[in-house]
């Protein structure tokens with residue numbers, strides 16, 4: 001794992017955006033794996049700036065998002081579909097048909113998971129996957145467990161995740177208790193991975209991810225076995241390393 005410790009959130013966002021931009025410049029038809037949450041917002045802003053300055057072109061890029069809440073429709077302001085549209089897609093020239101996000105309202109969730117996984121494999125996997133990290137070490141919505149879940153699947157969200165994500169909802173009762181998430185194998189098959197984290201609250205998860213035992217109790221720890229992971233974090237998130 002390559003570690004880059006930066007001064008602050010803005011520096012993390014700039015560095016990550018430069019890496020994504022160079023991926024797109026070198027391979028204009030890149031398959032990007034995208035994440036939600038607060039962490040990648042600054043990176044998306046930087047990418048939009050680069051697009052407006054005509055430094056990058058998303059017309060041949062395809063994207064797959066890591067996850068989506070179960071039960072939330074695309075138009076729900078808390079859905080990850082909505083987040084991606086508002087924070088990135090509506091500002092750039094990615095084609096609608098090239099955007100992939102699990103459908104949290106699919107009638108047959110198992111079929112939706114299988115189909116999502118197949119769509120990723122049909123593209124030959126993800127070229128560059130962006131990851132944030134949960135305070136409990138989750139990636140996507142792969143929660144601490146007794147085994148690593150391989151492929152896209154329906155997840156029961158961890159109490160800590162529900163509590164931490166309740167900040168985006170009016171009340172904790174509104175936070176969905178389930179989600180669809182890419183699996184660990186899906187993520188690990190990505191050719192390159194960038195893991196982003198900021199702030200003291202992520203320090204323990206980052207320590208366990210980089211220095212701890214590889215265990216499904218810290219899902220992100222499996223990244224130690226990937227041969228092209230760049231961890232870009234601020235000083236606070238690096239404080240326990």
Ligand code: GLP
Pocket residue numbers: 035036037038039040066067131132133134135139140141161165
């Ligand atoms: C969410 C998402 C993750 C994200 C994580 C951290 O639950 N499913 O993909 O990385 O939480 O979020 P934040 O960046 O807001 O701390």
